[in-house]
Amino acid sequence: MKQVIIATKNAGKTREFQALLGKRGVEVKSLLDFPDCPDVEETGSTFAENAILKAEAMARYFNTMVIADDSGLSIDALGGRPGVYSARYAGEEKNDQKNIAKVLSELEGVPFAKRTARFHCALAVAAPGRRTTVVEGTCEGYITEKPQGENGFGYDPIFYIPQKGKTMAQLSAEEKNQISHRAKALEKLDKQWDEIINGKE
Ligand SMILES: O=P(O)(O)OP(=O)(O)OP(=O)(O)OC[C@H]1O[C@@H](n2cnc3c(O)ncnc32)[C@H](O)[C@@H]1O
Numbered sequence: 472m473k474q475v476i477i478a479t480k481n482a483g484k485t486r487e488f489q490a491l492l493g494k495r496g497v498e499v500k501s502l503l504d505f506p507d508c509p510d511v512e513e514t515g516s517t518f519a520e521n522a523i524l525k526a527e528a529m530a531r532y533f534n535t536m537v538i539a540d541d542s543g544l545s546i547d548a549l550g551g552r553p554g555v556y557s558a559r560y561a562g563e564e565k566n567d568q569k570n571i572a573k574v575l576s577e578l579e580g581v582p583f584a585k586r587t588a589r590f591h592c593a594l595a596v597a598a599p600g601r602r603t604t605v606v607e608g609t610c611e612g613y614i615t616e617k618p619q620g621e622n623g624f625g626y627d628p629i630f631y632i633p634q635k636g637k638t639m640a641q642l643s644a645e646e647k648n649q650i651s652h653r654a655k656a657l658e659k660l661d662k663q664w665d666e667i668i669n670g671k672e
């Protein structure tokens with residue numbers, strides 16, 4: 472089975488890529504399999520910039536093709552925050568519960584109709600000697616008033632999807648992988664998948 476390195480240290484993302492790419496006949500390694508690999512500073516101001524930074528740094532480090540995911544939540548009533556700061560919104564320790572608590576307190580008193588938000592995912596594919604490609608996907612929803620559901624990771628317990636009548640964390644992994652920002656971005660790579668995997672320009 473062909474292997475692909477996903478340049479992420481996030482266990483939740485890693486599980487989703489294992490399912491999403493498993494379906495495409497690809498085995499996923501993440502940076503959790505390479506504990507010595509360096510951290511890449513996410514200094515970009517967009518998801519795409521950060522995905523490119525992570526993908527290109529890790530493609531150089533491993534000297535092979537890698538895919539990086541930079542993602543996050545944009546809340547309209549907060550002017551798009553937490554945005555590219557989603558992972559570390561409540562501090563450098565990247566604590567999901569604290570991030571959720573901060574968002575909920577900032578949204579206190581905002582009525583449901585004004586709690587619109589979207590998840591973004593930018594995927595960058597980088598390989599030595601090849602042009603880096605970026606694709607993006609989004610998923611629309613509303614921020615709830617309290618967390619609900621145990622599945623997924625990050626902000627999933629407070630992200631309500633009207634079409635499902637559930638939060639992202641109340642969906643099964645399979646259901647999330649049909650509608651998520653990550654799944655949507657990955658679908659955009661499907662046309663070039665053969666080239667990506669086989670390393671053709
Ligand atoms: O940079 P890597 O190592 O990939 O891991 P990270 O967790 O730091 O990842 P990002 O920099 O892309 O930040 C993404 C954050 O956005 C949130 N997020 C992204 N995708 C999500 C999803 O599918 N469900 C819930 N929250 C998500 C979550 O808080 C993530 O930590």
Ligand SMILES: [Mg+2]
Nearest residue numbers: 480513541558
């Ligand atoms: Mg990160």
